[in-house]
Amino acid sequence: MEQEQTQDIGFILKTITDRIRSMADRSFAAFGLTGTQVHYLGFLEESGGSTSQRLLEEHFAVSHPTVIGIVSRLQEKGFVTVEIDSRDRRNRIVTMTQKAYDVGVQLGAGRREMDRMLVRGFSDAEREQLRQYLCRILDNTEEEEKKGEACEKEEK
Amino acid sequence: MEQEQTQDIGFILKTITDRIRSMADRSFAAFGLTGTQVHYLGFLEESGGSTSQRLLEEHFAVSHPTVIGIVSRLQEKGFVTVEIDSRDRRNRIVTMTQKAYDVGVQLGAGRREMDRMLVRGFSDAEREQLRQYLCRILDNTEEEEKKGEACEKEEK
């Protein structure tokens, strides 16, 4: 008998992540924002109110078309402005608007509450151990990624 | 100073899940399949070769339009057939084709290898504890989901 795929770590991770996203989306819908958009605003706030699309891409470990999509939706809704960096005209600088600062505190509280909910019932030690396990998995995937890149180079 | 959002459990989970998906997609691209599609074929195989869209929806905990999209792409590529259940004409029965069986073994091996890679370096006890932590998180999100539904009912 094969092991049940329901038991796979990857499957559980995906199920959890999906559920987090849908809960976050519902929770922030009152602000006209998705969970991802709130996350991006949070990073902007931590970065002193503005950053470049390039840094968003790096921080969230996503492709640049993904960043462009999210930023332009935030822009349409008036939470950020985008302008060309005069010192390096390749950069697009994304800046929080007053509207974003006005809701920032509530959004931050919502995000922290969500994260506390996830590990409800965990002791501090357990939460820390879980974090370490997850970081080890992250490292494993990074190693694998590097291997893949190495293979690509060999092909060339 | 606020806690770094990079440390949030939710953020790490999402980063891992994204990376798993992209690695799986690359790994199965040679078969003309995505990681998700391979997962669906795996469930079909475990179900004896055929099941209903309804059960796919339940097993993968996704919405029915999502299932429809994935199944129709599998159908276009010739890995499954879809037909109406004559006993209950509401049901659409999804069935693996010979083409799917032919690659099934390799796909299964690929999926298991991927899951082993994730927990590389984990002892059996650690892997089991991680699974339990993840299940507890899953339970926490389920509870929260129920709360949300309860609120909706109150509003009615």
Add this chain to the structure above:
DNA sequence: GTCTAATTCGTAGCCTGCTACACTGTAGTG
């Protein structure tokens, strides 16, 4: 200075999630 390479951003098009709405078929109630 010019030509090439690297960086950053944009667009097109795909896959996988979702909600909302509509349709069909079955079941249950009168």
Add this chain to the structure above:
DNA sequence: CACTACAGTGTAGCAGGCTACGAATTAGAC
């Protein structure tokens, strides 16, 4: 039998992930 309720599917349209390709700007090499 008719009428309502429910279950399963389908369609439309959006969000967020990706690759591939292209355009613009800067940096570096000659």
